[in-house]
Amino acid sequence: MGLAASPQKKRHRQDPQPSPSSPSTSSNPASPIKKIKKSKYANAPPAFLHNGPTSSASKLSNGISSTSVAGTSSSTLAPSSPSRSRTVPASNVSNGLKWTESALKNVDPRIVEARAALPIASGQQAIIDAVRAYDTVVVLGETGSGKTTQIPQYLFQAGFAERHPVQMIGVTQPRRVAATSLARRVAVEMGQPDPAMLPSVKGKARTAAGGIVGYSIRFEDRTTRNTRIKFMTDGMVLREMIGDVAYGPSSKSIASNDALESTSSSSAAVRSNLLLKYSVLIIDEAHERTLRTDQVLGLAKRIQRERKALRQSWLDRGKPSNETEITELKIIVMSATLDADRFANFFATPSRALAANATLTDPKILTAANDKQHVPILYVKGRQHEVTMFHTEEPAQEWTDAALRTVLQIHVSRPPGDILVFMTGQDEIDTLARSLELYSSELPAWAEAESKPLPMSLMIAPLYAALGPSASAKVFAPTPPRTRKVVLATNIAETSITIPGIVFVVDCGLAKEKTYTPGTAVETLEVSEISQSAARQRAGRAGRERSGECYRLYTQEAFKGLALAGTPEIVRTDLAAAVLQLCAMGQDPYTFDWLDQPDATGLQESVLQLIQLGALDIKTLPALNGSDGEAEKGKAKLVLTAIGGKMAMLPVSPAYSRSLIAAGERGPTVARQVRDLIAILSSDRSILVEPSDPEKRDEANKAKSTFIHPTGDHATLLTVLYSYLGESDKARAMSKARKTEGKVDVKVVEKEAREQVRAWCSNHFVHEKAVKNVLHIRKQLRTICRQQKILCDDDLQEKLANSTSAQDEDPSEEESDSSSSSGKGVDKTGLFVTRKTNGISKPSDDEEDTHFTGLRQSLLEGRIANAALKNPSTPNTYKRITSSASAGATFKIHPSSTLHPSKLAREGGGKKLDAILFEELVFTTQTFARTVSVIEPSWLQEFAQRG
Ligand code: ADP
Ligand code: MG
Numbered sequence: 034m035g036l037a038a039s040p041q042k043k044r045h046r047q048d049p050q051p052s053p054s055s056p057s058t059s060s061n062p063a064s065p066i067k068k069i070k071k072s073k074y075a076n077a078p079p080a081f082l083h084n085g086p087t088s089s090a091s092k093l094s095n096g097i098s099s100t101s102v103a104g105t106s107s108s109t110l111a112p113s114s115p116s117r118s119r120t121v122p123a124s125n126v127s128n129g130l131k132w133t134e135s136a137l138k139n140v141d142p143r144i145v146e147a148r149a150a151l152p153i154a155s156g157q158q159a160i161i162d163a164v165r166a167y168d169t170v171v172v173l174g175e176t177g178s179g180k181t182t183q184i185p186q187y188l189f190q191a192g193f194a195e196r197h198p199v200q201m202i203g204v205t206q207p208r209r210v211a212a213t214s215l216a217r218r219v220a221v222e223m224g225q226p227d228p229a230m231l232p233s234v235k236g237k238a239r240t241a242a243g244g245i246v247g248y249s250i251r252f253e254d255r256t257t258r259n260t261r262i263k264f265m266t267d268g269m270v271l272r273e274m275i276g277d278v279a280y281g282p283s284s285k286s287i288a289s290n291d292a293l294e295s296t297s298s299s300s301a302a303v304r305s306n307l308l309l310k311y312s313v314l315i316i317d318e319a320h321e322r323t324l325r326t327d328q329v330l331g332l333a334k335r336i337q338r339e340r341k342a343l344r345q346s347w348l349d350r351g352k353p354s355n356e357t358e359i360t361e362l363k364i365i366v367m368s369a370t371l372d373a374d375r376f377a378n379f380f381a382t383p384s385r386a387l388a389a390n391a392t393l394t395d396p397k398i399l400t401a402a403n404d405k406q407h408v409p410i411l412y413v414k415g416r417q418h419e420v421t422m423f424h425t426e427e428p429a430q431e432w433t434d435a436a437l438r439t440v441l442q443i444h445v446s447r448p449p450g451d452i453l454v455f456m457t458g459q460d461e462i463d464t465l466a467r468s469l470e471l472y473s474s475e476l477p478a479w480a481e482a483e484s485k486p487l488p489m490s491l492m493i494a495p496l497y498a499a500l501g502p503s504a505s506a507k508v509f510a511p512t513p514p515r516t517r518k519v520v521l522a523t524n525i526a527e528t529s530i531t532i533p534g535i536v537f538v539v540d541c542g543l544a545k546e547k548t549y550t551p552g553t554a555v556e557t558l559e560v561s562e563i564s565q566s567a568a569r570q571r572a573g574r575a576g577r578e579r580s581g582e583c584y585r586l587y588t589q590e591a592f593k594g595l596a597l598a599g600t601p602e603i604v605r606t607d608l609a610a611a612v613l614q615l616c617a618m619g620q621d622p623y624t625f626d627w628l629d630q631p632d633a634t635g636l637q638e639s640v641l642q643l644i645q646l647g648a649l650d651i652k653t654l655p656a657l658n659g660s661d662g663e664a665e666k667g668k669a670k671l672v673l674t675a676i677g678g679k680m681a682m683l684p685v686s687p688a689y690s691r692s693l694i695a696a697g698e699r700g701p702t703v704a705r706q707v708r709d710l711i712a713i714l715s716s717d718r719s720i721l722v723e724p725s726d727p728e729k730r731d732e733a734n735k736a737k738s739t740f741i742h743p744t745g746d747h748a749t750l751l752t753v754l755y756s757y758l759g760e761s762d763k764a765r766a767m768s769k770a771r772k773t774e775g776k777v778d779v780k781v782v783e784k785e786a787r788e789q790v791r792a793w794c795s796n797h798f799v800h801e802k803a804v805k806n807v808l809h810i811r812k813q814l815r816t817i818c819r820q821q822k823i824l825c826d827d828d829l830q831e832k833l834a835n836s837t838s839a840q841d842e843d844p845s846e847e848e849s850d851s852s853s854s855s856g857k858g859v860d861k862t863g864l865f866v867t868r869k870t871n872g873i874s875k876p877s878d879d880e881e882d883t884h885f886t887g888l889r890q891s892l893l894e895g896r897i898a899n900a901a902l903k904n905p906s907t908p909n910t911y912k913r914i915t916s917s918a919s920a921g922a923t924f925k926i927h928p929s930s931t932l933h934p935s936k937l938a939r940e941g942g943g944k945k946l947d948a949i950l951f952e953e954l955v956f957t958t959q960t961f962a963r964t965v966s967v968i969e970p971s972w973l974q975e976f977a978q979r980g
Contacts, residue, residue, distance in 0.1 A: 133189075133245055136224035144222055153179035153413045160184060160411060161191045164313070168337060169364040169380040169408045173373045175415025176570065177531035177577045180367050181206075181317055182219050185262045189245070193313050194261040196360065200312040204264045207323045209250045210498055210505055211529035216248035216255075216264035218509075228255040251684055252715075252813040267325035268684075270314075274306055274332055275617050275681055306618050307336050307343075313363040318529055319376055320368040322601035322628075328611055330366070330379065331626040332618070335386045337362045342387075342402035346395060369528040370566055370598075377408040379628055389624040418576040420538075424589040432541045433461055435586045437468050439539050440519055443584070445476075445488050450536025450581070451518040453526060455571050457560050458545050459497045459718065462521040464725060466493045469519060489517045496522040496530075499717030499806075508532055524563070527570045531577065538575040540568060542587040542595075549607045549635075559956060564599040568592060603631050608639040609687045613648055616673045617681035640671065645897070646691045648677030682821055685711055685814075692895030693823060696887065701826035703887030706751060708818055708825055710888065712811035713750050714952060714964070720753055720807060722798040723929065733798040737931075740797075745932045745949075745966030747892065748885040757794070757804050764789045889966050893950050893976060900973055901962065903947050909934050911949060911962065914973060924960035926951075932965050948973060 137145075148154065153174065163170045174180050185202050188194070194202045206212040216228050225244030243257025248264040256263055308314060314333055319326055343359045352358070366376045383403045429435040436454055443452055456462050473491035480487045494507045512518040512534055520532055524544045546561045563571075568585070575581025585592065608631055612622045622636060643649040652672045673681070676694060683690035689711045696707035713720060721737060724730050740756060742748035764786040771782050794801040818825055893900060901911035901924075910923040926933050932946060952964035 133223060133225070136244075138224070140222065140224045148179075148183065148222060151179035151183060152416050153183050156411065156413060157183075157187050161187055163409050163411055164188060164193070164363055164365065165191075167409055168341070168361065168406055169366070169377075171373045171377045171380075171408060171410045172365060172367045172413065173371070173410060174367075174369065174413030175417055176369045176528045176573065178413045178415040180369075180413060181215055182222065184365065184367070185219065185315065186223060188313055189262055193363070196312060199258065199261075199310065200360065201261050201263050201310055202313045202315065203270065203308070203311045204262065204315040205267050205270050205317055205326070205329055206264060206529060207267055207318050207321050207326055208498060208525055208529050209266055210496075210500065210525060211318075212248050212250050212264045212266050214505060214509065214530060216246050216262075219262060219264070220244060220246040231255045231257065252810045267323065267329050270308075270329055271325060271332070271614055272684060273310075274308060274336075275614060307340055307359070308333075308362060309340075309357075309359070311362065312360060313365065315365045315367060317367045318369070319366045320370040320372050321528070322599070322603070324602040324606050324608070324611055327601065327603050327628050328614065330376070330628055331386070332620070333362070333364050334380055334626050335384045335620075337364055338384050338387050338403045342395075342398050345398045345402060349398070369570065372598075373410045373412075375628070377410050379626075381406045381408045384626050385624050386620055386626050390619070390621060416577075417573060418578070419580040420572050420576040421580070421582045422572060423582065423584045424592065425586055426588065428588055428591065429586050432543065432586050433465060436465060436539055436541060437472070439584050439586065440469060441472060443537050443539075443582075444491060444517055444519075445485070447537065447582070449489065449517065450579075451512055451520065451532070451534040452537040452539060453520045453522060453532060453535045453574055454539040454541075455526065455544075456521055456523060456541055457543050458523060459495075459499060462495045462497055462523070465521055466495050469493050489515050492516050492518045494518055494520045496520055496526060496532075498523065498525060524567065524571075526574065527567060532574070533578070535574055535577060536579065536581040538571055538581065538583040540571045540583060540585050542568065542585060542591065546605070547602065548605050562595055564596045565592065566598045568595060601629050603627070603629055604635075608635055609642050612636070612639045613643055613677060613681050613687050616643075616649060616671055617678060621671065642898070643677065643687060646676075646680070646687060646895070647674055648680050648687060648691070650674050679821055683817060685715060688895040688899075689714070690895070692891045693818070695894040696891035697818075697823035699887040699891060701824045701829055703891060704818070704823050705825040705827055706885065706888045707891050708814050708823070709754060709811055710747055710751055710892075712807050712814055713754060715810055716803060716807045718800065718803045718806070720750065720757075720800050720803045722800050724798070736796065736798045741931050742885065744885055744889060746930050746964045747888060747950075747966045749931050750964075751885070751888070753799060754804065754807060756797075757790075757799060757801075760793045761790045889950065889968055890972055892966070893968055893972055896950070897973075897976055899952065900948065900950050900968065902970065902973075903945075922960060924954060924962055926965050927955065927961035927963045930963065930965045932967065 153160075160170075160172070172180055172184065181204065185204055188202050194200055204215070206215065213229060219225075220227055223245055225246050228244070228247045231243055231247070243259040245259060245261045246264075247256035247260035247262070249256055249269045250266050251268055316326065316329055316333060319330065340359055340362050344361055347353070347356060347359055364380065366380070368376065382405065387399070387403050425435065433456075436456065440452055440454060454465070456465065469491060470493060473493075476488050476491075479485075490513075492507075492512065496505055496508045508520050508522075508530075509532065518534060520526065520535070522532075526532060542563055543560050544563050544567070545558050548559050548561070572583035572585075575583050608622075615622045615625055622640070640649065644651070650672050652670050676691075679694055680687055680690040683693060685693070693704070693707055693711060696704045722733060724733050737749075740749050740752045742752055767789075768782045768786040771777050772779055791801060793799070794804070815825070815828070819828060898913065898915050900915075901913045904910040904912045904923045907923065910925055912923050926949070928935070930936075932949070937946075946967050948968045948970040949962065949965050950968045951962035951966075953962070955961050955963055
């Protein structure tokens with residue numbers, strides 16, 4: 034086999050725009066002419082270039098300039114005693130700080146050097162000064178200039194996280210991988226232990242071992258009472274704003290024994306909504322405008338002003354000692370694109386939400402705290418090298434094919450330097466990775482045949498959200514000698530993550546984007562064109578360390594046709610989860626401080642959906658006594674119901690949380706099933722391997738048939754999980770028996786047990802890593818269910834076991850690690866894994882395990898909108914029951930479903946499938962429903978009547 038295309042073949046054309054100064058040096062495969070892509074900040078509006086009010090800014094011509102927007106200036110005290118000196122004198126530092134400074138001595142000097150060389154380094158003092166002087170600061174800067182990794186450290190060193198008992202610097206990220214990898218990087222830079230190595234459980238060990246840096250992402254909290262710099266996803270901050278006890282390890286250890294607890298219970302709601310554990314909140318990647326970031330921005334604005342008012346009131350009352358001292362909150366908004374004015378103006382103007390819904394009633398204090406603010410914009414000049422642009426001459430037919438050819442072309446014809454390929458998703462990345470591996474093994478033969486020098490080795494490193502920390506480590510590790518690294522990434526590498534060593538960028542021009550169409554009430558993940566702004570960001574990744582090249586797999590005309598900027602998620606997404614969260618925080622979604630007001634019908638629809646699920650209720654306020662009583666009279670107000678409150682505490686979508694609550698009402702067996710199924714559906718990847726090779730696919734389908742449940746995909750997925758657990762239990766039981774026999778090497782026995790399970794997985798086309806991820810999520814959901822009093826049968830068994838073995842441990846304090854194959858906790862794991870084999874009388878319900886009726890009914894209760902009836906006019910098509918006439922398009926069952934007509938026919942068919950329930954609709958050549966189960970039409974009537 035030869036290469037797909039001759040590497041010399043001209044595929045790309047250079048960007049014809051003239052270059053102001055083009056030092057043409059090296060040649061490239063397409064043309065020897067070079068063109069400079071200047072940093073986009075070179076054309077920044079003059080406001081970005083003149084110096085602002087902070088005197089220190091003027092010193093920083095090379096690093097930071099500052100300007101300010103709208104509003105009167107206000108001065109505030111830093112939450113901790115501000116120190117004006119450049120570095121904190123040793124005598125002034127607390128023990129904690131001294132301790133980290135000694136830890137810093139162990140940091141690799143190359144890292145210390147690299148930090149000092151970052152563009153942001155010269156602006157350190159200006160940043161600290163600005164944060165001290167103003168409530169809110171906007172920081173703008175190129176990706177890789179050091180915003181995310183450095184600013185938290187600067188602020189920590191300046192004493193912003195020193196307050197007693199504990200206050201932290203929180204850094205939000207839209208993406209999980211960014212939160213974890215950045216936390217780990219900062220830990221390395223600070224000489225701190227790796228937070229990913231912390232056990233993700235409560236217990237004594239975690240508090241002892243934790244360092245300054247931690248992270249918290251959904252289903253994975255790696256913080257301890259030592260944590261001072263906390264990276265987290267936007268979703269986690271939102272959860273903390275609701276005051277989520279389910280994520281309590283840190284809040285428990287931090288808040289329990291401090292004064293916060295001693296305030297009266299009436300202020301409990303307020304307390305949990307005010308992020309009191311944070312002195313600084315850094316809202317990172319604000320330009321991405323995810324719905325969650327927008328929510329965090331709006332809430333943070335209100336919280337900052339409310340804390341200011343509460344502090345003032347406390348000061349005015351002479352600092353009563355029986356009350357908690359409320360500190361102010363510093364907010365830093367960081368962005369990689371030129372939208373700083375937007376954010377600055379947003380924070381400069383008063384909060385609508387606070388004005389409409391204040392807990393504090395003193396109008397004077399309130400007005401003062403909710404006044405206009407002065408919000409400076411700090412601008413970090415990145416060091417952007419020239420990037421030569423190439424476009425295709427004609428639109429590519431198959432971009433994946435074009436990507437493959439382009440990577441190989443670069444590899445065999447361009448000088449050393451790593452390649453970053455921007456792709457759409459995991460599947461495409463995995464496929465290209467396989468092809469590249471294949472071609473790379475053919476390269477020596479190709480070189481010989483063509484009498485070319487032997488090219489370097491290729492190292493393929495995928496990078497997407499679902500990858501675990503160990504897999505993404507390959508991306509950041511230094512490239513070995515005589516090797517070219519090819520990183521295949523989703524748009525995660527656009528701004529959140531900087532990958533050292535990249536010289537070539539290949540951009541497919543597409544990204545997967547969540548799209549929601551109000552009226553159809555179904556959210557889909559669709560591949561869409563990126564914006565010009567995103568395309569520029571992508572290209573910029575090539576010029577981080579030296580001049581680079583960007584190969585766009587689309588024409589220049591196509592580039593010009595792209596939207597200038599991406600659409601904020603809020604205008605294209607289902608708002609139900611956001612509305613529920615806001616209501617749970619006592620916020621009115623209609624008066625919320627939205628950066629962009631969401632679509633009125635979309636908002637209305639979400640509210641109606643939540644009312645239908647029983648999460649919200651509309652109450653008409655009775656006339657109030659008082660001056661504005663008349664105005665309030667008859668005003669309708671959205672209130673959270675008890676169910677809604679419970680739903681908001683569960684870290685899954687409203688549909689799933691409603692299903693889980695419904696399952697709890699159907700008994701512990703159904704509760705366990707639904708909980709485990711939600712773990713499977715919440716995982717980013719499929720637990721079944723779906724080979725692309727048709728031969729392999731047949732084999733996989735055969736293997737899969739042992740799991741198939743006649744009711745459809747939901748029960749089938751659960752069967753896969755339970756079969757895996759049964760298998761790993763069997764292996765463990767065997768190795769345990771062998772260990773007790775004695776005379777065996779324990780390690781060898783354990784390894785054999787692991788291999789046995791691995792072999793079972795590969796024979797059954799079960800994705801072991803994905804299953805382990807599911808088990809990890811399941812463990813977290815288990816804790817949450819216990820806390821929310823959703824009783825599951827495996828927990829009952831554990832309780833039984835604990836009482837018989839006279840252990841009176843709090844079940845939430847110990848957590849057997851069902852995903853680890855170490856010997857520890859095997860017995861406990863075994864109890865909930867092998868319901869059928871352990872000796873304890875089991876409260877599980879065999880009827881439920883056979884028919885999964887309760888499971889399907891509970892799922893339906895959460896998502897009536899995803900139920901569909903057979904369309905009598907066209908065979909094998911369905912139509913949703915709730916869709917309005919205009920939006921009621923028909924669709925088919927996806928070929929991957931166990932209920933697809935072809936599969937049913939093979940098994941003798943005969944099933945009627947009059948009504949189905951599905952997880953999602955996908956649009957490919959036509960509309961398909963994915964993950965489908967059959968339901969009884971009579972259930973629909975029952976639930977619809979109740980709604
Ligand atoms: P910004 O937030 O401004 O985009 P970061 O603070 O994320 O920049 O990164 C600053 C620099 O730190 C990067 O240019 C890169 O050199 C280095 N860096 C960041 N993360 C890692 C990592 N995981 N491994 C190695 N170097 C990293
Ligand atoms: Mg960053």
